[in-house]
Amino acid sequence: MAEIILSHLGHAYNAAPCGPLDYALKPVDLAWEDGKTYALLGPSGCGKTTMLNIISGLLTPSEGRLFFDGRDVTRTRTVDRNIAQVFQFPVIYTTKTVRQNLAFPLECRGWDRARISARIAHIADILDLTERLDEPAKRLSADLKQIISLGRGLVRDDVAAVLLDEPLTVIDPQMKFSLRRKLRDINKATGITMILVTHDQSEAMSFADEVVVMKDGELQQSGPPEDLFARPANAFVGYFIGSPPLNLFAVEREGDRLVAPSIGAGLTMPGTLSAEHAQIGVRPEHIRLEPARPDRAPAQVEKVENLGLDAVYTLRSHRQETFKVKMRHRPGLGAGDAVSLSVDPSDLLLFGDGQRVTPAEA
Numbered sequence: 001m002a003e004i005i006l007s008h009l010g011h012a013y014n015a016a017p018c019g020p021l022d023y024a025l026k027p028v029d030l031a032w033e034d035g036k037t038y039a040l041l042g043p044s045g046c047g048k049t050t051m052l053n054i055i056s057g058l059l060t061p062s063e064g065r066l067f068f069d070g071r072d073v074t075r076t077r078t079v080d081r082n083i084a085q086v087f088q089f090p091v092i093y094t095t096k097t098v099r100q101n102l103a104f105p106l107e108c109r110g111w112d113r114a115r116i117s118a119r120i121a122h123i124a125d126i127l128d129l130t131e132r133l134d135e136p137a138k139r140l141s142a143d144l145k146q147i148i149s150l151g152r153g154l155v156r157d158d159v160a161a162v163l164l165d166e167p168l169t170v171i172d173p174q175m176k177f178s179l180r181r182k183l184r185d186i187n188k189a190t191g192i193t194m195i196l197v198t199h200d201q202s203e204a205m206s207f208a209d210e211v212v213v214m215k216d217g218e219l220q221q222s223g224p225p226e227d228l229f230a231r232p233a234n235a236f237v238g239y240f241i242g243s244p245p246l247n248l249f250a251v252e253r254e255g256d257r258l259v260a261p262s263i264g265a266g267l268t269m270p271g272t273l274s275a276e277h278a279q280i281g282v283r284p285e286h287i288r289l290e291p292a293r294p295d296r297a298p299a300q301v302e303k304v305e306n307l308g309l310d311a312v313y314t315l316r317s318h319r320q321e322t323f324k325v326k327m328r329h330r331p332g333l334g335a336g337d338a339v340s341l342s343v344d345p346s347d348l349l350l351f352g353d354g355q356r357v358t359p360a361e362a
């Protein structure tokens with residue numbers, strides 16, 4: 001188990017003595033605590049796999065350094081890093097039993113039989129595999145095969161971290177939830193640092209203690225899921241985190257206030273930030289719909305998406321801006337209905353040139 005430090009770590013696949021660098025991963029500083037769960041999140045091509053491959057040792061970074069528990073492992077071979085990896089598709093021996101699959105990494109290390117048996121019993125207990133140890137691996141469902149892939153990594157007692165590269169992609173949607181919870185349980189039971197690569201924000205948010213959001217090879221924000229939701233560093237994070245994403249509204253200046261006419265709400269912001277460069281963001285969960293009344297901003301319901309208990313309402317403001325509201329499903333409210341909007345000022349987020357600003361900073 002290890003604390004992992006990325007120190008000005010970056011990579012350009014075209015790194016050359018001269019010419020401009022085309023960074024797949026722009027230099028980044030991050031510190032990951034021993035025993036926590038992390039998710040690398042971002043759209044395709046943002047550099048997640050590049051970062052993961054540098055951590056596993058499959059790729060040597062073109063700049064910066066990587067430390068495991070203070071030890072510089074930047075140029076250490078993968079086999080000497082004690083990393084367990086779980087890939088998109090389960091990597092197991094289908095001709096072997098579950099027990100034989102778990103035993104294999106230990107046999108390769110020359111452990112004696114008694115030590116191997118004790119270790120397998122311990123890991124099988126954590127993974128709920130005790131009853132299945134003598135089953136042929138090929139008969140197991142995809143999610144159990146992934147659990148065994150994980151078990152083959154965890155069975156060693158020297159694992160510094162588990163790297164999970166989109167391991168839930170092949171899992172049935174209804175099994176994803178339980179496997180994700182299982183991964184968290186394993187993290188709590190073993191205290192092993194886990195790093196998950198995903199482009200699915202709900203997967204990242206429900207798995208990780210901290211989510212690292214990336215875009216175009218650049219770190220956007222890193223922090224606990226609730227921080228990313230409540231205080232996104234920029235409009236991209238606001239949009240990428242949350243479902244539906246953050247609503248962004250155009251603003252106008254009214255004296256020392258920046259106001260979003262669509263929602264009839266604004267913030268005090270003395271003159272330095274011009275309205276053309278600013279937007280006000282509001283989470284769909286933070287806008288309330290009320291019966292139409294003259295003292296509130298009006299809007300019209302365009303579409304209702306019923307989610308069961310909740311619904312997502314698509315609305316059009318009197319300024320012709322489209323936005324979404326997520327709240328308890330209200331059966332009487334439908335397309336074409338007129339409503340009024342209300343927003344608590346403390347739920348308004350202000351962005352200047354795409355970066356979040358607070359009134360004190362502007």
Ligand SMILES: Nc1ncnc2c1ncn2[C@@H]1O[C@H](COP(=O)(O)OP(=O)(O)OP(=O)(O)O)[C@@H](O)[C@H]1O
Pocket residue numbers: 013024042043044045046047048049050051199
């Ligand atoms: N071996 C390589 N040689 C050159 N460029 C590469 C190589 N591997 C990746 N890249 C480029 O580096 C950038 C980051 O790729 P990377 O695979 O790290 O992103 P990702 O976020 O993991 O994407 P995905 O979710 O699609 O796997 C992309 O522009 C990609 O085209």
